[in-house]
Amino acid sequence: MMKTHDLAVDGLRELNQALHDADTLKDAREWRVVNSDGAHNIACGINDDISVDIDGHAGYYCAGMNQKASVTIHGNTGVGVAENMMSGCVRVKGDASQSAGATAHGGLLIIEGNASARCGISMKGVDIVVKGNIGAMSAFMGQAGRMVVCGDAGEGLGDSLYEARLYVKGTVASLGADCIAKDMRAEHLEELAELLASAGIDEDPASFTRYGSARQLYHFKVDNASAY
Amino acid sequence: MCGIVGLYLKNPALESRLGELFEPMLIAMTDRGPDSAGFAIYGDEFDAGIKLTLQSDGVDEDWEAIAKGLGEQVGTVADWFSNASVAVFKIAGEESAVRSWLADSAPQIRVLSVGQSIEILKAVGLPAHIASLYGLKGMQGSHIIGHTRMATESAVTLQGSHPFSTGRDLCLVHNGSLSNHNWLRTKLKREGISFETDNDSEVAAGYLTWRLEQGDSLEAAITGALKDLDGFFTFTIGTRDGFAVVRDPIACKPAVIAETDDYVAMASEYRALASLPGIKDARVWEPEPGRLYLWEKDTARSEAA
Amino acid sequence: MTDETQTQPYNPALRESATFGRDVIHEIQRAAETGIYDIRGWGAKRKVPHFDDLLFLGASMSRYPLEGYREKCETEVVLGTRHARKPVVISTPVTIAGMSFGALSAQAKEALGRGASEIGTSTTTGDGGMTPEERGQSSRLVYQYLPSRYGMNPDDLRKADAIEVVLGQGAKPGGGGMLLGQKISERVAGMRTLPQGIDQRSACRHPDWTGPDDLAIKIAELREITDWQVPIYVKIGATRTYYDVKLAVKAGADVIVLDGMQGGTAATQDVFIEHVGIPTMAAIPQATQALQEMGLHREVQLIVSGGIRNGADVAKAIALGADAVAIGTAALIALGDNHPRYAEEYQKLGSAAGFYDDFQDGKCPAGISTQDPELSQRLDPVAAGKRLANYLRVLTLEAQTLARACGKSHLHHLEPEDLVALNVEAAAMARVPLAGTNWVPGQGGY
Known part of the structure; x- marks a missing residue:
């Protein structure tokens, strides 16, 4: 049964409480949120494989710490969409503000528009697919997971990267410290094709470049001091 | 912040x-x-001079007197009105002359803005x-x-x-x-x-x-x-x-x-x-x-x- | 560690420089050899004005003391009364500060939980996530929310009795954490999603908010995720404390955790430990003033840490305005850190019992600041937990003794007015009069 929650009338606390409440969710597996109007913390902390459609723009931390749920935002999102997501899928139809998917451990974040600065900062296992461009300092200290960018990347991509893998089709304004371009081997083409398919994006994996950690900052060396 | x-x-x-x-x-x-x-x-x-937003902490500032003083000493006051603790003046005169008259004659008044268009209210x-x-x-x-x-x-x-x-x-x-x-x-x-x-x-x-x-x-x-x-x-x-x-x-x-x-x-x-x-x-x-x-x-x- | 002054005959012709002392010369030589700053654990070692410079005015004629054994002096504290449905109730105003699994062994974390739970107080996770052992052994567990978000997950968040958003700590306000490769064991690496054995550098800023206006939204998110059940603490290193406390309260904190410069760390640059932040005693009156001006003193609780060692420190911190204190270094010592039992091994590491601060090396002979399975085994969590519980009891008894002597039936009734200072510095920082005068430097009077 599809339930519609009017945020302007029914309130945010009531929405999130309902989305956390196993009894309520027994018969209500599909949710539609209207009049979101950029409100913060919509649909955060869900722990069930329900689906939530937000009709309009969302504010900060939309679908924060998501587990299992499928959340679609039919608009733009503010800072930290799907921050610290564990599993499930969050799809942004418009643009995402800074720190999209920050520290997320798992799941799939799809941004159909552009993502601004610090997309995937400290990512810990999430997969992020961006149809448009990403801003400066994206994937900063990225630990694990994959990021796919069909457009261009801003300054300092992958600075202080650990083991996250980055695939960018367009130009990279500059690479951050310890981030380098790497060969696309067969397993990478395969991985990228899967990621694009799971996001429903039709692009040729061979047109992307892979970036990853040069692993020169893993242990302090005096010769690298300028990078600290 | x-x-x-x-x-x-x-x-x-x-x-x-x-x-x-x-x-x-x-x-x-x-x-x-x-x-x-x-x-x-x-x-x-207001192009025939300057427009200023003035402010006073005094609850019953005598803006009428300020307008009179400015008009006599600085230049023709084309228009003025007060709004809560501020007042907006349009004066055919120089900013420096307004400031120096205020400093001498009404030091309790602050100038929040000067220009032809702007009014600052806070x-x-x-x-x-x-x-x-x-x-x-x-x-x-x-x-x-x-x-x-x-x-x-x-x-x-x-x-x-x-x-x-x-x-x-x-x-x-x-x-x-x-x-x-x-x-x-x-x-x-x-x-x-x-x-x-x-x-x-x-x-x-x-x-x-x-x-x-x-x-x-x-x-x-x-x-x-x-x-x-x-x-x-x-x-x-x-x-x-x-x-x-x-x-x-x-x-x-x-x-x-x-x-x-x-x-x-x-x-x-x-x-x-x-x-x-x-x-x-x-x-x-x-x-x-x-x-x-x-x-x-x-x-x-x-x-x- | 050898002391040259003890091994060489006194020679009046040798004059040591006050500016370039032997320790300074040694550090310059070390820096020139290695090209890297000195990284160590522990807190500030330099002497700063501290609680030792304050004295209580016990009751005599103008005030009446309470009988030590018959008349009650309450110690219970409720934390997080502002917004949380389930505030944290602790039976003594001494809590265990945040220390990570990773910095500490699993045995040490378990021992902290056991000791604290026996007394009925809380313990705190650290930069590395929550372990099942820790959760299992802690009756009241505060879950830290740090810039790195290592191991952060909503399941653990909902298991926590309180959430502590960490902006900084007293040992390194403005700096991020560090955990050197030696301590990134397989389990630690797994919890932090890092390759094993690498040097881990934690971020100094949160990845998805900056400043109090954004923190307000972040705190609201954490409340939404946990359905407004548990208190949200905000932890700050003591620097611009008056402003920081006001901003944390404006951002919605239930509890402020204030860590002075003497607060410890598992690993950071020595230059950071010794040169950034203000002493705990100087920070508390600033925080208290901020809370009082907002009409929220004792409504938003204040937990103070950094150099708390005995019941007198506890009582003095409370008298200056704290609701509770947190201990880190002292708790580790109670577990067995720097014990003379391991004197020989400390010496082998180039240190000595009572001096050991190389927590970053992971070779702790007492099995506390290490991930080495053999060393960790040395610490019996049950026995060490018992020692911590004993120590917490002593802290409580000592604080009660002092409070009763000042005529207080609850530790929270201690006031700055019950204190005087031994020297001008302490008087100025603590904002209490110099002993025997009514002069508070900087506050008028004579």
Whole structure:
């Protein structure tokens, strides 16, 4: 049964409480949120494989710490969409503000528009697919997971990267410290094709470049001091 | 640490509704800045001299007497009206003459703004209170920028409230925190810029004032600010013909811009824009770090500063 | 560690420089050899004005003391009364500060939980996530929310009794964490999603918010995720404390955790430990003033840490305005850190019992600041937990003794007015009069 929650009338606390409440969710597996109007913390902390459609723009931390749920935002999102997501899928139809998917451990974040600065900062296992461009300092200290960018990347991509893998089709304004371009081997083409398919994006994996950690900052060396 | 909002009307038919459109934008930023609020509204231009916003802490300031004094000693007062603790004067005279007469004869009066178009209105308290205090809803004009303040280090006072005037028809509002404003204030004081507070944002305003006095264009002054101001900031700068938005190169503090055929609006958060007409079909985007965005009389410009 | 002054005969012709002392010369030589700053654990070692410089005015004629054994002096504290449905109730105002699994062995973390739970107080996770052992052994567990978000997950968040948003700590306000490769064992690496054995550098800023206006939204998110059940603490390193406390409260904190410069760390630059932040004693009056001006003193609770060692420190911190204190270094010592039992091994590491601060090396002979399975085994969590419980009891008894002597039936009734200072520095920082005068430097009077 599809339930519609009017945020302007029914309130945010009531929405999130309902989305956390196993009894309520027994018969209500599909949710539609209207009049979101950029409100913060919509649909955060869900722990069930329900689906939530937000009709309009969302504010900060939309679908924060998501587990299992499928959340679609039919608009733009503010800072930290799907921050610290564990599993499930969050799809942004418009643009995402800074720190999209920050520290997320798992799941799939799809941004159909552009993502601004610090997309995937400290990512810990999430997969992020961006149809448009990403801003400066994206994937900063990225630990694990994959990021796919069909457009261009801003300054300092992958600075202080650990083991996250980055695939960018367009130009990279500059690479951050310890981030380098790497060969696309067969397993990478395969991985990228899967990621694009799971996001429903039709692009040729061979047109992307892979970036990853040069692993020169893993242990302090005096010769690298300028990078600290 | 604060909320910023700005609204520039491209469609003159909306000018009679500027205050009505803007009031919910300001109030939407209450959570970001509950300590004080203010706005700079542009319109009702006066070219036969200068237009000033004066302010007094005295509850029953004798504005009539001020008008009389200014009229006798400085120049013809074409028009004046008072609104809560401020009064707007249109005078056929020189700014320096007004300032020196005020300093001698009415030192309790502060000059909040000078120009041909600008009026600055601000006070301590919640944004809704300030909006109703000044009757924001009924105001008309071509554009307006506003600010809600969560004071970081300097005191919660009217002087510490934004917008800060930075010159003729220019003002600045700030969200963020500067980290090198003390040295800069010392330097600017030596250059003859005066400051009323220890507020970091006032230093940013003073910096622009100084650069403009040196003959810089607004773009050049803002480019200089990006180099010389350290710390985190989103600035919105009101000009006679529009407004400018610029974020520091790290750009942690939020900003969002919306544009339709009728207006350009900016805010710290989208929810401040949600009440605007036609917002659902507006082009909405986030200004890039270190880039200057400028709207002036239908000529939108964006350049890498 | 050898002391030259003890091994060489006194020679009046040798004059040591006050500016370039032997320790300074040694550090310059070390820096020149290695090209890297000195990284160590522990807190500030330099002498700073501290609680030792304050004295209580026990009751005599103008005030009446309470009988030590018969008349009650309450110690219970409720934390998080402002917004949380389930505030944290602790039976003594001494809590265990945040220390990570990773910095500490699993045995040490378990021992902290056991000791604290026996007394009825809380313990705190650290930069590395929550372990099942820790959760299992802690009756009240505060879950830290740090910039790195290592191991952060909503399941653990909902298991926590309180959430502590960490902006900084007293040992390194403005700096991020560090955990050197030696301590990134397989389990630690797994919890932090890092390759094993690498040097881990934690961020100094949160990845998705900056400043109090954004923190307000972040705190609201954490409340939404946990359905407004548990308190949200905000932890700050003591620097611009008056402003920081006001901003944390404006952002919505239920509890402020204030860590002075003497607060410890598992690893950071020595220059950071010794040169950044203000002493605990100087920070408390600033925080108290901020809370009082907002009308929220004792409504938003204040937990203070950094150099708390005995019941007198506890009582003095409370008298200056704290609701509770947190201990880190002292708790580790109670577990067995720096014990003379391991004197020989400390010596082999180039240190000595009572001096050991190389927590970053992971070779802790006492099995506390290590991930080495053999060393960790040395610490019996049950026995060590018992020692911590004993120590917590002593802290409580000592604080009660002092409070009763000042005529207080609850520790929270201690006031600055019950204190005087031994020297001008302490008087100025603590904002209490110099002993025997009514002069508070900087506050007028004479």
